[in-house]
Amino acid sequence: MLNVPSQSFPAPCSQQRVAPSGQSGRNKVALKPGHSLMDWIRFSKSGKDLTGLRGRLIEVTQEELQKHNTREDCWTCIRGMVYNVTPYMDYHPGGEAELMKAAGIDGTELFDQVHRWVNYESMLKECLVGRMATKVPTANKAITPPTPPTGLAPPMSVAPPQDKDSRPRYDWFQTDVTVHLVLYAKRKIPSSGCTTVDLEAGVLRLEVLLGQMSYMIHLRLADEVEGTVAVHTAFSVGKIQISIRKQAKEKWTRLGQPLEFHNTFLRKKDRALYYRDCVLVSKTQVNHNTHVFRLQFPRGTVMHVPVGKHVYLKALIQDTEVVRPYTPVDQNLEAASLRSSQESDLYLMIKVYPDGVFTPHLNSLCIGDCISISGPEGTFSLRPLRDVTYLYLIAAGTGFTPMARLIQLALQDIDTIRKTKLLFLNRREEDILWRCELDELAANTDRFQVEYVVSDPCESWTGRTGRVDESMLKDFLNRPDGSKRYVCVCGPDAFTELTIGFLKQQGFSEEELHAFQG
Secondary structure, eight states: OOOOOOOOSSOSSOOOSSOGGGOOOOOOOOOOTTOSHHHHHHHHTSOOOSSSSTTOOEEEOHHHHHHOEETTEEEEEETTEEEEOGGGGGGOTTOHHHHHTTTTSBOHHHHHHHOTTOOHHHHTGGGEEEEESSOOOOSSOOOOOOOOOSSOOOGGGOOOOOTTOOOOEEEEEEOSSEEEEEEEOSSOOOTTOOEEEEEETTEEEEEEEETTEEEEEEEEESSOEEEEEEEEEETTTTEEEEEEEESSOOOOSSSEEEOTTTTEEEEGGGSOOOEEEEEEEEEEEOSSSEEEEEEEOOTTEEEOOOTTOBEEEEEEETTEEEEEEEOEEOSSTTGGGGOOTTOOEEEEEEEOOTTOSHHHHHHHOOTTOEEEEEOOBOOOOSGGGTTOSEEEEEEEGGGGHHHHHHHHHHHHTOTTOOEEEEEEEESSGGGOTTHHHHHHHHHHOTTEEEEEEESSOOTTOOSEESOOOHHHHHHHOOOOTTOOEEEEEEESHHHHHHHHHHHHHTTOOGGGEEEEEO
């Protein structure tokens, strides 16, 4: 009998969904009626034989895989497992042509370029043919982290690296009642945070995002502790201290036992996602179809989501794991200055689509229900904003969500940005999110300006109308002499790609653009 492993998702060596420098990560095609994700879930659960093997699982040689490379007979390999994707062709949002690129070959690299957030194992479970009998070579090799030591020595044996080494390091100390882990990042830490701590059943998992890199501490602690943690960050010197209360007043001879990926410093995209179950504590209506969902982390979790990053929400819907990315906002546009470093809640502004798959499920949750949430993801960096004097934000619909915290950051933390301007496009006036707060902010500071555009105006609408075009952007993107500009764009894929194209036609370089892929 073939032993089919339970693989982790997302796997290492994969790309982020948010594309840097205006590059779009994926393209969608119009699907035939009756071929939505929910339709595929129903079809895959119908009991039909989707592999052609009558339920058998086989070992597939590379020669056998290569034979199945046509539209009518298409197999592909993802991370060592072979799937018959022929039945899925008409349901694939990226179209038949994209799937055919992986026909008869190892499609792992192609898949990872744009589909990190998709749980293919659950989606294609009924299409599983079997396992590759031999390893199929791929273009990208996964980074193998150093093997962790078998034990963790007392603090004095944690030797600091050489000065030229940019790797973070850590140390620890204790009192009779507390144990403290201190991490030295060796660089300044953004004020919006970069730390995620999970303490559960005596296991401590600490991940720190430093640019495109991820540093991790992963330990089974030496003795029993209380279930909460405190995080104190010295942003300017790059120091993070994690404090935990002991259950017993005893001296520890070591901090704990290293677990998988302990003390590793990897590219973030090579780090598998980690989920924790969060509790829905409130749901606040923003407009007729959008709510702010307030989610509370477990007792032992402290998570700081940096500005411009997103998280993944995961839920089991009709026996299929469905994953979607969402960008956190603060409770309101004034909340950033009031937020505590120990803030334990996450706020997500989400539009509910009645005919969607994920958002109706999310909207059906009752207060007290749980949903799984990943740590921060995404490639957005604050580094390009250091010398910017004019920040332009172009958003359509819920593409506003990453812009909300960017506005707060620009006004409160980056004095060099003289003006932040938001061009906010929606279908109708009632679709505009947080309009009163945006208007109040614009009225209270001359460093912020907002302009609304609607494509389906009512008779009383006096603002700009239409859809994004070159003329509209030219009017919006005025450039005072000596200024340095940066433009962020977020909205539906087609909107983002069109807008980026117009911006490039107006002379903006890749270094002056960032597209959040929605």
